[in-house]
Amino acid sequence: MKLTATAMALALTASAAFAQDKVTVEFAYPYSHLFDVTYEAMMPAFEKTHPNVEIKFRATYESYEDGTNTILRESVSGNLPDVTMQGLNRQQILVDKGIAKSLEPFIEKEADFAKEGYHDAMLSLSTFGDDVHGLPFSVSLPVGYYNMDVLKEAGIEKLPTTWDDVIAACETMKANGTKNPMFWGWNITGNWFMQALMWSQDKAIVDQGRVTLDSPEALAALEQMQDIFTKCEMQNLEWKAALSSFSAGEIGMMFWSTSALGAVERSQGEFDLKTGPFPGMGETPKGLPAGGNAAMLTSTSDDPKVQEAAWAWLKFITSGEGAAEVAKTTGYMPPNKAANEVILADFYDQNPNKQTAVDQLPLLRDWLAYPGDNGLAITQVIYDGIERIVTGDATDMKELQQEMVEEVADLLPNG
Structure with missing residues (x-):
């Protein structure tokens, strides 16, 4: 059917009006x-x-x-x-x-x-x-991801509840021939896992505008990371590579945000996947960052x-x-x-x-921002410090703590 000139004009006007209203x-x-x-x-x-x-x-x-x-x-x-x-x-x-x-x-x-x-x-x-x-x-919380096929092959039936349990599981898997037993998400955004270890001890990393890296809880967190990384012989993987490696069935345990679960399930290989609560430092965490x-x-x-x-x-x-x-x-x-x-x-x-x-929602605590305009720079200082633990460049945690405290102090509004 042919449109008359008038009809075409009306149609074009209507289309233009619709486009204008968009x-x-x-x-x-x-x-x-x-x-x-x-x-x-x-x-x-x-x-x-x-x-x-x-x-x-x-x-x-x-x-x-x-x-x-x-x-x-x-x-x-x-x-x-x-x-x-x-x-x-x-x-x-x-x-x-x-x-x-x-x-x-x-x-x-x-x-x-x-x-x-x-x-x-x-x-x-x-x-x-x-x-x-x-x-x-x-909203997300940190959790454990477990390849139950790898764990059961090593004779591990029970999911770990503490980091000592995780380290023991790593040693058992390594003895059974597992090349990469565990990845721990140190390089996740915003120093989230550092804050997770702090909140596990019921300690905020920022308290009344002050960054608490000089606290006993911060030192305990650094020492806990060193134990995990060294005793599990954790490979220094970029986080996307770690998620891909776990999805492919190459890692026995992964500690990461629950946010990635959908992506892991969509790319998951042929293995039995289970999630478990985030382990604690000798006991159930007292809090975890949202x-x-x-x-x-x-x-x-x-x-x-x-x-x-x-x-x-x-x-x-x-x-x-x-x-x-x-x-x-x-x-x-x-x-x-x-x-x-x-x-x-x-x-x-x-x-x-x-x-x-x-x-784990009852454990929900604030994911804290560092004060002042240098918040992102403080994030990088803590990231770099943890990376030195991963690579083995830092071995004395008290010394590392002091270095991080001094670098962060220079970036704070009040020094």
Whole structure:
């Protein structure tokens, strides 16, 4: 059927109007290997309910540190995304610099916001002063990953509960011919495992603006790492290589974030995989740091339509429906109670490996940011110090502790 000139003009006008009504929201997030599948799963439902909003995905951040550095650079160049995902321990600096916007004006317009699943315990992770600046998207805890085929072949039936148990299991596996019995995630983002060992002793790495690296608990953490690395003869693997090696069945035990569970399961070889609680330093950990990230509004647009569209996306991905996809596609726990109590009612019964982190929720503690503008530099100092233990370059932990204390002191606002 031929269209008349008038009909064609009307059609073109309608198409132009539709294109004009389409609002683009630019979005950036970390860890493509973990989250690409999550956002792919979310998009159909979002597009169905928001047909006039286009989500433009930017290049993914390599890590949380990379994400924060990128946002800080983009704030100077005037090229910020509308919504960004930032590590829970990296929100403060974006709030302090006025880059992350308060979400209170949007929340105030929502009817029964808490009933949508958000509640004070989770919103507090992203509350600064009296204002919510982010909505938590995913929460993780450290866990143990076990190749039960390798363990059973070495005669190990019981999962370790302490690091001494882990070391004993390493020695048993090595005696049985296992070349690489264990990987321990020292190089995970934000010194997370250092903080895990500190919180295991109920000690915060930052207390009232002071970094507590000079504490007995910090020395005990360094000594515990040295024991693990040396007695298990741990190979110095880059973290992506370690995850791939474990998935391929080449490592007996891996200690990492529960966040990687979905990725490990998707690439897993033919072996029996089990997860277990994060071991303690002689006893059950007294606390563990909450990993994960939050969605923050960083849009510089003055257009109310862009602002509302960015809020719609931010709200959707952290809603019960969005958070449920996080749990299904990764190993993260959704910080939205609607996802846990309604949408995922039977999920954890059917996925016991993902239940492990949920069982550790009573141990949840803050993943602490280092004070001042040099927080990322302090992270690097601690990373470099731990790497020296891994490589064997540092053998005296008291000496290493003192060196780290002095380097960090130079980077603190108060010296």
